[in-house]
Amino acid sequence: MTVLAALARAAAAATGRALPTKTVRHVHLSRRPLVLVAAQLAGEACAPLAVLAGDDREKPHLLVVYEPRDRTQRFAFAADLAGIILSAIDRHVEDDGDPETPYPDAPQLLVPNLPHVTFLRLLGRSTRFRKTEGQHAVPPAVPLLGRWLTYYAERAEVTPSAMLVPMTAALADHWATGQSATEDANLAALLGWIDPPDGMSGPAAARAAEDPVRCPPAGPVTDPTFDNEVLAPVLQAMREAALAGDDARLARARASMDQALRSQLESTWALMWRAVDLLGGLPAAAHVEQRWLADRRSFTNQVAWIRDGGAPQARRDSAVAAARRLARLEREQQRLAVERAYDDPLVMAEYRMTGEAFAGEVTEAEPARLEQGRRPVLRPWITVATADEVLFTRGAVLKSPVRPAQQATVVDIVSPGATAGGDARTRIVLELKGGMGRSLTPPPGTVPAVGEQVTYTSLRDDFQPAPKFPDIDDTPWTHGGPPPEYVPDDEDAREDWS
Amino acid sequence: MSTKDAAVSARAVTDAILADLAKAERGVVVDSPPGAGKSTLVVAAAASLAERGERVMVVGQTNEQVDDLIDRMASDHGVLRIGRLSGQDYIPAPRIARHANVTARTAIADLIDHPLVIATAAKWAMLNGLADSGPRWPWAIVDEAYQMRSDSLLRIAHLFDKALFVGDPGQLDPFSTVETERWLGLNWDPMSSAVAVLLTNNPDVQVHALPVSWRLPATAAPVVSAAFYPFNGFTAATERGDRAMRWNTQPFGMTSFDLALQTAADSGWALYELPHRHTLRTDVEAVDACAELAARVLLRGAVAVSEQGRRDVTAGRIAIGVAHRDQAAAVRRALAARAAAYPVLSGPDRDVTKVVADTANRLQGREFDVTIMLHPLSGRRDATAFHLEAGRLCVLASRHRHACVVVARAGIPELLDAHPSAEPVHLGVPVKFPDGWEAHQSFMAHLADFRVPGGV
Numbered sequence: 001m002t003v004l005a006a007l008a009r010a011a012a013a014a015t016g017r018a019l020p021t022k023t024v025r026h027v028h029l030s031r032r033p034l035v036l037v038a039a040q041l042a043g044e045a046c047a048p049l050a051v052l053a054g055d056d057r058e059k060p061h062l063l064v065v066y067e068p069r070d071r072t073q074r075f076a077f078a079a080d081l082a083g084i085i086l087s088a089i090d091r092h093v094e095d096d097g098d099p100e101t102p103y104p105d106a107p108q109l110l111v112p113n114l115p116h117v118t119f120l121r122l123l124g125r126s127t128r129f130r131k132t133e134g135q136h137a138v139p140p141a142v143p144l145l146g147r148w149l150t151y152y153a154e155r156a157e158v159t160p161s162a163m164l165v166p167m168t169a170a171l172a173d174h175w176a177t178g179q180s181a182t183e184d185a186n187l188a189a190l191l192g193w194i195d196p197p198d199g200m201s202g203p204a205a206a207r208a209a210e211d212p213v214r215c216p217p218a219g220p221v222t223d224p225t226f227d228n229e230v231l232a233p234v235l236q237a238m239r240e241a242a243l244a245g246d247d248a249r250l251a252r253a254r255a256s257m258d259q260a261l262r263s264q265l266e267s268t269w270a271l272m273w274r275a276v277d278l279l280g281g282l283p284a285a286a287h288v289e290q291r292w293l294a295d296r297r298s299f300t301n302q303v304a305w306i307r308d309g310g311a312p313q314a315r316r317d318s319a320v321a322a323a324r325r326l327a328r329l330e331r332e333q334q335r336l337a338v339e340r341a342y343d344d345p346l347v348m349a350e351y352r353m354t355g356e357a358f359a360g361e362v363t364e365a366e367p368a369r370l371e372q373g374r375r376p377v378l379r380p381w382i383t384v385a386t387a388d389e390v391l392f393t394r395g396a397v398l399k400s401p402v403r404p405a406q407q408a409t410v411v412d413i414v415s416p417g418a419t420a421g422g423d424a425r426t427r428i429v430l431e432l433k434g435g436m437g438r439s440l441t442p443p444p445g446t447v448p449a450v451g452e453q454v455t456y457t458s459l460r461d462d463f464q465p466a467p468k469f470p471d472i473d474d475t476p477w478t479h480g481g482p483p484p485e486y487v488p489d490d491e492d493a494r495e496d497w498s
Numbered sequence: 499m500s501t502k503d504a505a506v507s508a509r510a511v512t513d514a515i516l517a518d519l520a521k522a523e524r525g526v527v528v529d530s531p532p533g534a535g536k537s538t539l540v541v542a543a544a545a546s547l548a549e550r551g552e553r554v555m556v557v558g559q560t561n562e563q564v565d566d567l568i569d570r571m572a573s574d575h576g577v578l579r580i581g582r583l584s585g586q587d588y589i590p591a592p593r594i595a596r597h598a599n600v601t602a603r604t605a606i607a608d609l610i611d612h613p614l615v616i617a618t619a620a621k622w623a624m625l626n627g628l629a630d631s632g633p634r635w636p637w638a639i640v641d642e643a644y645q646m647r648s649d650s651l652l653r654i655a656h657l658f659d660k661a662l663f664v665g666d667p668g669q670l671d672p673f674s675t676v677e678t679e680r681w682l683g684l685n686w687d688p689m690s691s692a693v694a695v696l697l698t699n700n701p702d703v704q705v706h707a708l709p710v711s712w713r714l715p716a717t718a719a720p721v722v723s724a725a726f727y728p729f730n731g732f733t734a735a736t737e738r739g740d741r742a743m744r745w746n747t748q749p750f751g752m753t754s755f756d757l758a759l760q761t762a763a764d765s766g767w768a769l770y771e772l773p774h775r776h777t778l779r780t781d782v783e784a785v786d787a788c789a790e791l792a793a794r795v796l797l798r799g800a801v802a803v804s805e806q807g808r809r810d811v812t813a814g815r816i817a818i819g820v821a822h823r824d825q826a827a828a829v830r831r832a833l834a835a836r837a838a839a840y841p842v843l844s845g846p847d848r849d850v851t852k853v854v855a856d857t858a859n860r861l862q863g864r865e866f867d868v869t870i871m872l873h874p875l876s877g878r879r880d881a882t883a884f885h886l887e888a889g890r891l892c893v894l895a896s897r898h899r900h901a902c903v904v905v906a907r908a909g910i911p912e913l914l915d916a917h918p919s920a921e922p923v924h925l926g927v928p929v930k931f932p933d934g935w936e937a938h939q940s941f942m943a944h945l946a947d948f949r950v951p952g953g954v
Binding site: 001002003006157159316317318319320322323325326327329330333334353354355389391467468469470474475476477478479480 | 524623624648649651652653655656661674675676678680681684685686687688689692695696699700778779780823824827830831
């Protein structure tokens with residue numbers, strides 16, 4: 001934990017209220033996000049029990065699997081869930097547009113926590129290879145749902161993406177609580193700290209939220225006491241009614257199971273929308289729109305891929321595909337880190353603490369300074385006085401968030417002891433290059449003026465050429481040689497546990 | 499083992515490796531413990547291949563490492579023409595520019611006729627032309643192969659037919675800033691080391707191990723070997739009497755710092771133990787203790803006596819190793835404060851700001867006379883996988899030729915007992931030995947005998 005993060009948590013613990021650690025919202029929020037809360041059967045790798053989903057906070061759809069161990073019912077449930085998710089996707093698809101331009105919006109999926117992302121990934125994996133004809137045929141929507149869930153889960157690995165957002169991660173990113181990171185993974189407790197009910201302190205609200213009767217867990221794993229005392233008897237009653245062939249009893253058992261599961265999911269449903277409101281209350285950061293554009297583009301490509309008959313995502317990445325994906329994930333993550341720091345002074349503060357940035361006031365400026373060579377070039381100098389600790393050395397290349405097109409090279413650093421007049425600030429002389437047009441006099445505003453507050457950082461998002469990888473057919477011997485061509489088959493649908 | 503016996507035993511292994519190179523079908527892997535003569539082996543292997551008329555490409559991980567290797571090769575083999583493939587903004591370091599037989603170029607076409615071409619893995623990966631069209635070498639020598647990620651090997655493997663991989667399996671594994679379990683258990687996990695992927699896909703590749711450490715003193719080799727190389731033990735090339743640390747001055751009184759340095763000089767190790775406390779990562783007292791110990795070594799005028807002769811321990815021969823970058827920055831600030839406080843600490847050899855303060859990742863492969871280590875678990879409430887990693891502790895504990903002082907808050911053994919490693923085991927992923935928790939326990943058990951209470 002960094003010093004600032006530790007300080008924020010200590011302050012939150014002292015005041016009994018979560019502390020905002022960001023000035024802006026770094027995650028995109030759709031106007032009509034699709035919220036999904038799930039429950040799964042304990043002890044099975046991916047046996048859905050129930051889902052509460054929809055984009056209307058007043059009218060969630062409840063889907064229940066009455067016999068979660070029955071595969072036929074499981075796929076019938078998948079078909080029902082496909083109805084909700086695929087229709088949300090269809091609403092965003094515009095077929096008359098230019099195929100090169102991304103759709104105006106994409107369906108955003110919000111879930112309570114990280115285990116939900118795993119749940120959707122596993123559900124996607126167990127459905128996307130299903131056959132729609134022959135033995136064990138499933139409705140065509142099932143494999144399609146599987147492909148989309150897999151798409152969402154893979155998109156969630158890309159850190160700047162907001163297609164699938166686990167709510168606890170988004171909240172914990174924007175607020176610091178006085179509890180541990182593990183406790184922050186509990187949506188109800190986290191919201192208790194951020195927005196406690198009137199007259200209650202954060203810790204008291206968090207403690208109340210840990211009572212599984214008042215606040216059932218956000219899932220997908222259910223409360224074990226609920227499993228034993230409520231779910232087991234209901235399932236038993238259902239089985240007996242089915243064996244006896246008593247339709248009335250069966251209907252009653254189903255109604256009570258609906259009731260039981262709704263009671264488990266409903267409070268999390270309400271918390272999800274409260275979290276949406278809280279996050280929505282923060283203004284969006286400057287780069288959020290641009291990152292969402294990348295999501296829209298990715299969504300548009302995925303629609304086109306499926307429409308044009310592309311194969312479902314392979315079960316495993318080949319050596320080349322894995323290396324390519326890792327390179328992309330690393331680049332995107334680095335870019336996100338830079339954008340967040342540029343957008344938010346509280347994020348930049350972390351870098352100021354470690355000497356990777358400094359903020360201060362321009363005390364001298366030579367905006368029209370020319371460097372004489374074969375032909376003169378514009379190289380203004382400015383002097384910045386800062387109280388931050390400066391760990392840069394001469395020659396370091398820096399950037400300022402407000403002038404991203406301009407490079408600043410450290411020419412000189414004068415420590416506080418060396419300046420007369422008792423100023424306790426370090427003075428850094430910077431040479432500026434670029435972002436000032438082509439003429440030899442810089443347009444107004446392109447060079448920081450005396451008195452301006454500026455921030456400079458070594459954190460840069462420079463263009464990097466995409467790394468080259470061999471073709472998949474040229475996979476070298478060190479990595480097992482070229483893999484056989486991938487053809488989806490029945491074996492793909494088989495899981496270790498099936 | 500006497501130095502002579504050590505030389506004989508190391509020679510025998512090197513000969514076996516070179517003989518193996520001649521008949522290997524695909525490649526050879528050489529595990530090298532800290533300071534076991536890895537560069538010597540790389541130079542010998544490159545020369546031996548070049549003598550047979552084979553063109554050799556050598557792959558390093560950083561520009562610094564590449565330049566070190568070139569310097570060694572050019573000095574040992576003055577007639578061999580060596581090509582240095584580099585990026586646009588590379589300026590040959592003085593130690594490279596002084597060799598007439600080294601040519602530095604940015605385009606491979608200018609170097610293609612050189613028997614030996616050296617570059618970083620990143621530079622090699624930028625070569626155009628794949629598999630059938632581009633240049634190709636019969637042999638590659640990959641240095642620090644355990645620190646190379648397998649995706650980086652994937653990008654250069656089409657350039658060579660056979661390869662010699664040399665590296666230290668006990669040091670830090672390569673890492674990625676991306677956290678994902680997506681590829682765990684795959685034979686080609688891009689996040690695992692180049693050697694791990696190579697051996698999984700080619701189980702018949704021979705693995706050799708170098709038997710003696712020339713760097714580590716007799717006081718350290720058994721400790722490091724037992725804690726971090728449980729199945730591939732090694733010994734020190736020198737005996738206890740061969741190395742010593744002396745002082746040019748007597749201390750005024752005996753502060754806890756002097757006591758710690760004396761303990762380290764006598765026994766090779768000291769544990770400077772501060773009172774138990776939970777602290778921030780940049781624990782001010784611990785950071786100050788590290789800087790003070792380094793300053794004290796310079797102030798007292800330490801002299802290192804070894805089989806290489808007598809020499810003063812200058813600032814550049816002292817390292818302070820930490821786990822995090824912000825800790826390194828804090829140590830550097832503390833060192834600068836000492837330079838300002840004691841004018842005597844700013845002479846050319848005593849310039850305390852020239853003491854190398856860095857993270858374990860960046861100290862890998864480097865050697866010093868005295869090291870001071872801020873223990874990764876010092877002042878922590880929990881023991882995470884990062885802080886328990888055996889490789890991190892191994893790097894910090896195996897950089898020194900004479901003495902290592904560990905600075906830590908009391909209570910690390912108790913912290914370890916309270917946090918047994920709980921990392922999940924994944925299908926298809928070989929269990930890693932040594933386990934970090936076990937390595938930490940073994941190391942702390944040894945240090946218990948050299949405890950000096952600090953902060954008094």
